Amino acid sequence: MEEKILTSQFEPKIASFVCTWCTYTGADLAGTSRLKYEPNVRIIRLPCTGRIDYNLIIKAFENGADGILVSGCHPNDCHYSSGNFYARRRFIVFRELLQFIGIDVRRVQFAWVSAAEGAKWAKLVNKFTSEIKDLGQFTNYQKIKRDIFLEEAVI
Amino acid sequence: MKNFKIKNDYKNFVKGLLSLNYLVIAPKYENGILKFSKIKNAAEILSPSEYINTVSSTKEYFFPQTEPVIKFTFEGKEIFLKDVEIGKKPKVVLGLRPCDAASFSILDDIFQYEYKDEFYFTRREKTIIIGAACESNDESCFCTTTGLAPDSSQGADLFIEKNNEEEYFLRAVTEKGERLVEQLIAEVEELEEEPKKNPLYEKIEKQIRKKIDLIEAKKWLDNNFENEKWEELSSQCLSCGSCAYLCPTCHCFDIVDEVNYNSGVRRKNWDACQFDLFTLHSSGHNPRDTKAKRYRQRVMHKFKYYADRFDKTLCTGCGRCIRACPVNIDIYEVVKEFAPLVEQN
Amino acid sequence: MNSISEIAKKLLDENRVSAVVGYSIGSLPNKTKTVIVKSSQQAEKLIFNNLCVNNLAIYLTKSFRLTTQKPVAVVMKGCDVKSVTGLIQEKQIEREQVFIIGVKCNGVSEDGKNLSPKCYSCKLQTPKMYDILVGEEEEKNIEFKNPFSDVEEFEKKSLDERWNFWMNELEKCVKCYACRQVCPLCYCEKCIVDKTVPRWIEPHTSKSSNLSWHITRAFHLAGRCTGCGECERACHHNIPLSLLNKKMAKVVYDNFNYQAGLDDKAKSPLADFKFQDKEDFIR
Structure with missing residues (x-):
């Protein structure tokens, strides 16, 4: 079903939900350290990974994201002491649900990136972007969104 | 009006219909449920003896569950409007039971009351309704109460029936229907005499739940807007929309704008009176804030308000709400609470 | 008696x-x-x-x-x-x-x-x-079935097969919300689909908004659904909702060794955590 667009023109859209205390600061560090990394990632800053609602992920897919990167503090580093632990449990379950429905979970990546790990962030983004490039455009989800308008014209 | 015999079998007749370039919609099993769907070849068709009725009604083909009314885009401070196109292909809806066919005469009235609904009528005018008499019934059916019968052709353009010799024939009910049959002359043959009535229909009519006196029901409803019975009748309701969404005549809708950063669409979506959100004002006030009030609205709308306005009931007795209700609220039993049965000889 | x-x-x-x-x-x-x-x-x-x-x-x-x-x-x-x-x-x-x-x-x-x-x-x-x-207990001669057998069967399908299966099933949904209304554990005073600001799930019916609704329903019930099957029974379009619920129950059981509805003192698995929860999927 999934058409692969493997030409060099395909630039995936990646939405990234990160926690403000660790990963966002880490990404900032990557910038101030003049590390060069793929520009496909759009960063959305949230207070904590514990705040990352699964609906954000669904909405991002609905609006055309090809991949989603969720990142926050390492275990025991959470600014709110346990937000990332709750998030970890939630993602264990949510990943399985996506897989069960038929969504390729390689498109949703979780990571721990601390405020000091600017280099890890840059590497992570590069690796994830190239993986999504290999997977191609997420046509399955984008197609059902388009279908809304096509079907109505028939009746 | 004329009557026509179907020369070969029912499937050949449908084949003829498909060759006329109509979009044919008929009962079909899809993903495990029987519903009105697009028919691509005649082999998929079910003959009128093969089903009682579909899970959902045909109203979705005239008044879709969700329908864009207008599309718009923003550029700077300007807003550009764009009309929505409706499918142009003529349609034939085939195999509707009398209860579904009759729903159109009800919906036609409401969709031109005070304001003519362009979307509904564009679809309605392009569509030919072919009804089919019932060859079986179940415990939920109560069409006789609403003045229908297993072989009543009200609302249909053409009507399929079995004659005394168990052969299908077409009854042209409207001119629109007759014009369609004229195009199908290879498949049909005009009958000189009025065909003899098949006794099956009378038998089924007797099997259907006894007729309730709806005039009496209305009289009771006229005087009992405030009555503790409503509380009791609705106490087990769970406020889902099954009854309203499957009903061939329920027509409440809600208008919603779905907006992105530079474009949007205004949609008409089905609404159901049993939902908590039904008639909720933006102030937070809801005139129908309890289950009892919402259930009263449902019964009153069907058997009183609509009767006041159009002298008809907003119910055709198809029994879908009874089959679907998860807690077995039975509108027939509810009406029977306050109205007597009609004496039958 | x-x-x-x-x-x-x-x-x-x-x-x-x-x-x-x-x-x-x-x-x-x-x-x-x-x-x-x-x-x-x-x-x-x-x-x-x-x-x-x-x-x-x-x-x-x-x-x-x-x-x-x-x-x-x-x-x-x-x-x-x-x-x-x-x-x-x-x-x-x-x-x-x-x-x-x-x-x-x-x-x-x-x-x-x-x-x-x-x-x-x-x-x-x-x-x-x-x-x-x-009441009296009768000799039960029902063959006991593994509750997760159909989940395991379904998981054998390929990704695309699963996706197409759910698209066909969810397309039927008319959003009458009978599944929500009959569910004893769906007790939120205001459901997420009824909220308008922000609007997470559009009220119209389409494959994408139906999918969002059913993901929401299944995920909200993860670790909470007791498997009474009312949602599937209430669905007049026969959408296999229990399959989603069972999958969630299985994930929760496999990972956190928890079964819903057995202990009224236990903490709900998604409102709890352990330091040693698995994180092999996290980079």
Whole structure:
């Protein structure tokens, strides 16, 4: 079903939900350290990974994201002491649900990136972007969104 | 009006219909449920003896569950409007039971009351309704109460029936229907005499739940807007929309704008009176804030308000709400609470 | 052995409960009707037979303002009691607010012919929690089935097959929200689909918004669904909703060794964590 667009023109859209205390600061560090990394990632800053609602992920897919990167503090580093632990449990379950429905979970990546790990962030983004490039455009989800308008014209 | 015999079998007749370039919609099993769907070849068709009725009604083909009314885009401070196109292909809806066919005469009235609904009528005018008499019934059916019968052709353009010799024939009910049959002359043959009535229909009519006196029901409803019975009748309701969404005549809708950063669409979506959100004002006030009030609205709308306005009931007795209700609220039993049965000889 | 109607009559006469929620004879041959009985005269209506599929726990949160002085009595099968356990666990009701008339159940049927799917993997003929117990246990000669067998079967399909399967199934959804309304654990005062600012799930029906709704429903019930199967029964378009719920139950059981509705003191798995939870999927 999934058409692969493997030409060099395909630039995936990646939405990234990160926690403000660790990963966002880490990404900032990557910038101030003049590390060069793929520009496909759009960063959305949230207070904590514990705040990352699964609906954000669904909405991002609905609006055309090809991949989603969720990142926050390492275990025991959470600014709110346990937000990332709750998030970890939630993602264990949510990943399985996506897989069960038929969504390729390689498109949703979780990571721990601390405020000091600017280099890890840059590497992570590069690796994830190239993986999504290999997977191609997420046509399955984008197609059902388009279908809304096509079907109505028939009746 | 004329009557026509179907020369070969029912499937050949449908084949003829498909060759006329109509979009044919008929009962079909899809993903495990029987519903009105697009028919691509005649082999998929079910003959009128093969089903009682579909899970959902045909109203979705005239008044879709969700329908864009207008599309718009923003550029700077300007807003550009764009009309929505409706499918142009003529349609034939085939195999509707009398209860579904009759729903159109009800919906036609409401969709031109005070304001003519362009979307509904564009679809309605392009569509030919072919009804089919019932060859079986179940415990939920109560069409006789609403003045229908297993072989009543009200609302249909053409009507399929079995004659005394168990052969299908077409009854042209409207001119629109007759014009369609004229195009199908290879498949049909005009009958000189009025065909003899098949006794099956009378038998089924007797099997259907006894007729309730709806005039009496209305009289009771006229005087009992405030009555503790409503509380009791609705106490087990769970406020889902099954009854309203499957009903061939329920027509409440809600208008919603779905907006992105530079474009949007205004949609008409089905609404159901049993939902908590039904008639909720933006102030937070809801005139129908309890289950009892919402259930009263449902019964009153069907058997009183609509009767006041159009002298008809907003119910055709198809029994879908009874089959679907998860807690077995039975509108027939509810009406029977306050109205007597009609004496039958 | 007292029958349900006698017990209900006694409870109402002695003024011990404010109402009795139970089953009565339905209007269709293969259905029973749920009733809320408030006076002892009406108590005669109450019955119990193999058609009593409904999970009456739903009425505890939807129909009453519960008090400890005068509880509400509810007729409950073993599987239904699990929902009450869930509600107590999540602090929606207190144990003293309900009077459970437990019934020994020998399997129920939705259509009068076939046993309800949930009964094949049920080990709770006698409820785990009750105030009074009615009925007799029969020798059960139902072949016990692994509750997750269909989930495991489904997981063997390829990604695209699964996606196409759900697209076909979810396309049928008309958003009547019967699945939400019959669910004893869907007690939110305002459901996420009814919220307009922000609008997470569009109210229209389409593959994408139906998918969002069903992901939401399944995920909100992860680790909470007790498998009563009411959502699937209420769905007149036969969407296999239990399959999603069972998958969630399986994930929660495999990863956190937790089963919903068995312990009213336990913490809900998604409101809890352990340091050693798996993180092999996190980079």
